[in-house]
Amino acid sequence: METKTALSQTVEDLRQKCETLEQQNAELAQKLKWFEEQFRLSRKRQFGASSEKAKDSEQLTLSLFNEAESESDPSASEPTVETITYKRKKNQGQRQKKLENLPVETIDYYLPKEVQSCSCCGGTLHEMTTEIREELKVIPAEVKVVKHVRHVYACRHCDRTGTQTPIITAQAPKPVQPKSLASPSAVAYTMCQKYLDAQPLYRQEQQFKRLGVALSRQTLANWILYGAKQWLSLIYERMKAHLMKQDILHADETTLQVLREPGRSTTSKSYLWLYRTGRQGPAIILYEYRTTRAAKHPAKFLEDFNGYLQVDGYAGYQQIKNVTLVGCWAHARRKFSEAISALPESAKNATSIAKEGLRFCNRLFKIERDLKIAHASDDERYQTRLSQSQPIVEAFSAWLQKQAPRVLPKSALGLAIKYCRAQWDKLKTFLQDGRLELDNNRAERSIKPFVIGRKNWQFSNTPRGATASAIVYSIIETAKENELIPFKYLTYLFEQLPNLEKQTEEALDELLPWSDSIPSECKLPTSE
Known part of the structure; x- marks a missing residue:
């Protein structure tokens, strides 16, 4: 009887020990997952694109030392240099428009009088047309001394005969900083x-x-x-x-x-x-x-x-x-974008909760882009938000409440959901006034x-x-x-x-x- 009781206690101890080990294993697995997420996010912040928009990876590696070589393109046409012969009307293109607000210095080149004769018959040459070449002239910074000379005036008659002589000094602008070269x-x-x-x-x-x-x-x-x-x-x-x-x-x-x-x-x-x-x-x-x-x-x-x-x-x-x-909905969207970046490579192409959250945010930004393209008024923006954005906001709120208990609170996704729920009253305020912005x-x-x-x-x-x-x-x-x-x-x-x-x-x-x-x-x- 005693042997049976001792055996029963041993089994119970082993069961409790197994449960404890399973719990510890689950906690360690969660910590490992969190550290892996942080590592991936750290790598993205260090080497990834600095914005949520995709960028050319080569652009991110440019440095001050190889920029000239990387950006150079011999096949690209010069934006401002061209030769024009005024025999026909030339349409002004984008390249020429870049010059229209710059001051112009014109240098004329004429044939000397002694050579203005025809090499064939000896007759006098007349000016038929002109050829123009345009180029940019850069004037670097120049430092010069400006002397402000105030001339002082007095009356000679009073100086000779009077007891006092009025003295008048010409006016000059006051300096920006007295007793300074500034x-x-x-x-x-x-x-x-x-x-x-x-x-x-x-x-x-x-x-x-x-x-x-x-x-x-x-x-x-x-x-x-x-x-x-x-x-x-x-x-x-x-x-x-x-x-x-x-x-x-x-x-x-x-x-x-x-x-x-x-x-x-x-x-x-x-x-x-x-x-x-x-x-x-x-x-x-x-x-x-x-x-x-x-x-x-x-x-x-x-x-x-x-x-x-x-x-x-x-x-x-x-x-x-x-x-x-x-x-700011840009911050909310960024949290879900980070949650996607924290996923292992094998899971990034699969459907995930983080992608669902990102889609809610992107739908709101899509509406705002369309309003901007349409040059919508403040009232039109307000009405469109009530009819199109508000249903998305309400659906997103319900989705957040549903997903909150299903994710690890300290994971990147958990933090994204927590941020949105904590900021919810502020996030939905943009619906109150068409002058407000989404981010x-x-x-x-x-x-x-x-x-x-x-x-x-x-x-x-x-x-x-x-x-x-x-x-x-x-x-x-x-x-x-x-x-x-x-x-x-x-x-x-x-x-x-x-x-x-x-x-x-x-x-x-x-x-x-x-x-x-x-x-x-x-x-x-x-x-x-």
Whole structure:
């Protein structure tokens, strides 16, 4: 009897041990699957296409060293060089249109008078036609000294007979920076080189040296800091005032390293916040430097704003008062795209849950593309979304609820489903107003120039420099959105701002990028 009882206990112990081992095996299998997914996603981020659109794999391997060889195509025709003999009317093609907005320098070549005689009969030659060859002439940067000479006048009669002599000095424009070599064009050029073309100051220092002038990077930095704080900040504040009057905005943020922040290590992460208008109203793009990603920063910046705010999934935006948050379907779609990328190669061609989720998102984007092609009005977009997009959104919601308990929560697919469910109230907000957009790509596109520039200059030295960078980026990117030439617009600002009699709101508004008062030479040429 005792032997039978002991045997029974041994069997029960073995059964429990087997169940424990099976559970542990299942947990280890899940962890292994998760690590494999992360490995595949890591490989895709490192070597795959940077966007959701497919790209030529050869394009991704181009470097600065082989770009000329890779891009060269001897069989391709030159876009601008051609010889024209005016014996017939020539239709203007795409190549010629590329030249129509450029200034033209004409050089005429005539036969000398002594050879303008016929080699056959000796008669005088007349001009029959012309042949024209066009080519591009590049004028590199040139540095020159401009002397502003103010002539001073006095009265000779008073000088001889009077007790005092009136002295009058001719007027001259005020300098952009007193007691400095900085001119409006020099400061504008330095800013555009750094913030538009991503040229660090040490490279600009070398460029100026090659042009024959020794300007240290410290001098160039001083020009940027002074110009941003003293003058461009005035335009920045007026743009912010106009931004707060809008009722639809986009927001985003990215990291920034600032070396000398009080009380923080040099490796601490700071942030550059982006706020911009949507498709309505004047195009305004503003950046703001802050030390952290805390929710108090956007809440403070947007304290005077009341309306729709389109954002990504960052929870900090939920603490902003008086706003209705609008989610980003591009982020939702990206999560399912990553879930597909995390699948092993053997499963990528098979039907999967991740592909079903991606199809829901793609159907919504297809509707938006059709609306854009049709140039739909805001009301037409609203009505179409109610009739076509809303049923897809409702079906997707039911699908998410059905799939949530069936997938591993920490898997790439589980995270995609979790993201959509957590963001659902924001994701469906786009149905409320035809002016709203399906995604926050407008903000992501606007923050991309800073991200690209950061790869070159990598960090800001001080909080003062980071603030100046945010201001300059704001002016340049807003100018680009309003189809201005940033260099010419900045030069114009540095000419006008120091010479304003009164810095009133009305006077400053005349200088904003979308103002009708901006000179035509600051605007991008447009083809008629």
